[in-house]
Each structure stands twice: as C-alpha cells, then as structure tokens.
Amino acid sequence: MKKIYLVLVLSGMILTSGCYTVRTAGNSGKVPPGQAKKAAGAKSARDFAPGHNKY
Numbered sequence: 828m829k830k831i832y833l834v835l836v837l838s839g840m841i842l843t844s845g846c847y848t849v850r851t852a853g854n855s856g857k858v859p860p861g862q863a864k865k866a867a868g869a870k871s872a873r874d875f876a877p878g879h880n881k882y
Contacts (some may be wrong), residue, residue: 858866860875866873 846878860877863875864870864872869875
C-alpha cells in the first residue's frame with residue numbers, strides 16, 4: 828500500500844514540475860524617451876529618442 832502512495836506522489840511531482848515558461852510584456856525593456864530622461868537625470872529627451880541616438 829505504501830508503494831502505491833509513493834508511486835502516486837512521485838508521479839504527481841514529476842507531472843507538476845514540468846516545463847515552466849515566463850511570459851513578459853510585449854514591450855519589456857523599452858521605455859519612452861521621457862521616462863529614460865527622468866531615469867538618467869538629463870535635461871532633454873532628444874538623446875533618448877529612436878532617431879537621435881549618438882554613436
């Protein structure tokens with residue numbers, strides 16, 4: 828009887844510990860230029876805009 832419970836518990840643990848994927852928001856990591864300006868402490872958001880990146 829104990830073997831049946833052991834098999835059930837082990838199989839349940841294997842089934843529930845399967846693949847786990849983390850889903851994030853679609854624009855994860857991308858912030859608007861104004862918010863990036865605030866975080867950097869800059870005076871202008873122009874340098875953080877997509878068309879004004881300095882290389």
